[in-house]
Amino acid sequence: MSLRRFLAPLAAGLLLTTACGAAGGGQSDPGSPRPSEADAAAAAAELLADMSVEEKVGQLLVLTAAGTTAEENAELISEYHPGGFIYFPENLTDVEQITALSNGLQERAADDSGIPLFLGVDQEQGLVARLPVGARFPDAMAVGATRDPEAAASLASTTAAELAALGINLDYAPVADVNVNPDNPVIGIRSFGSDPELVGEMAAAEAAAFAEAGVVPVIKHFPGHGDTDVDSHTGLPTVTKSREEWERVDLPPFQAAVEAGADMIMTAHVFMPELDDSGEPSTLSENVITGILRDELGYDGVVTTDALNMEGVRQTHDDGEIAVRAVLAGADQLLMPPDPRTAYDAVLAAVQEDRITEERLDESVLRVLELKLRRGLFDAGPADAGQAAEVVGSADHTAAAQQVADASVTLLRNENGVLPLREGAAVRVTGSGADGIAAALRDLGYRTTDSAADADVTVVGTNGARGDAEQRAVVSDARSGGTPVVVVAQGTPYDIAALPGLDGYLAVYSSVDVSLTAAARVLAGEVNPSGRLPVDIPDTDLAFGDGLGY
Known part of the structure; x- marks a missing residue:
């Protein structure tokens, strides 16, 4: 029987695994003993030799x-x-199907190599959430607005409990990028904010809670994607800041993650000439991954690339060469190569030709195996669809998401005490998220109307109005109606700079249901707005930390 099918008890006497074929590699018990780093390293070395x-x-x-x-x-x-x-999303339909998929994949991996799989997903919450089931929390910027690491931990522990129940053992979250560019097309509300200390604190709280609940967290996107004006899915962003500014703004959350022993860090497809002037994205840069992340910062965990099907990394090489160069740069895992055969053959040929030495290959494989051992993948049992149905989307989990959303709402304008709405007011709700806000207001006893003439207050939902003339026109039209206008901003709070003359302005940082409900509860005075701006807002008198209450 292959060593990979049964690991012998190690010197410490800790039984690390049962037969992978029997366990299925699915749901692990986060409270069960985990091997020490030394034990995991020894077991990984034995696996590697086979x-x-x-x-x-x-x-x-x-x-x-x-x-x-x-x-x-x-x-x-x-x-x-x-x-x-x-x-x-195209892989996922419901609890029963997802658990069956996870269990089936692990069973086939056990029969093939005997090594359990990382089964991962982008479940950041908010805007980036792939599961069709489960509790839906607001985006990271909403979490940053709470100023409460416990809110970050609640999001992560709840999400991890649902993922683990479905047989998913890795989450490509949290985002540790510091969003200092209001025009960032790809990060924005996915970031906790513009303050490095706040971002680092929240990312650390999420990562620790994910790991404690048995799901591998992935800190992303090193060396930082928060100051870009190009989406790396469609092109290669260039960030021209100095090394000094990068160390001051972008580095601290990643440095904190390294010092905390982060399981995995994801690279960014960004070009930072002050870190590496080769013209290569950081994903393919030996100076960035090996030189800075590993040698300077001392990180020895797993490094994964961002998705290799993104255009930001496909500008100067073919797909096989990209895979090889990522490994040579120091990456341990190649995420989503567009053609698996091309990537596999290219890396295998590079090893056979000694362009990638077997020693270099072994370094990466050992890191991957050690992490799988430390996080209990080898002793995980199959996911149970019945148990998962009780866990995923439970009332407690939905309540936890609502609590975070309520705590995030930030009141930035309240002229003449327009908020909270007076009891019995007629409210016209229009714009982004109007149906959800209106329904929540009706649940709280308010009358909603489609008529501007019949309304005491008009509430306009926005989501990216700063860059959308049509949304700005909706707000302007509402202002011309003569009733007080309150905006509920569901994207970044930067919209306020493009919307003058408002009577009220709430930032909720997310368009998920709990955020729309939270907005209504604050409008009605059921919740006192306690969120504080997690970013500076250019061209206004509003800055990091601002926020009003009732």
């Missing part, structure tokens, strides 16, 4: 799952022996 070069190369690959069943991924597993899969 692996072929082909299997080692496979552990570097994290592939996009195909379809909704394990059978549809059987060939991917047998061909490439991957280290993991990432799920997207």
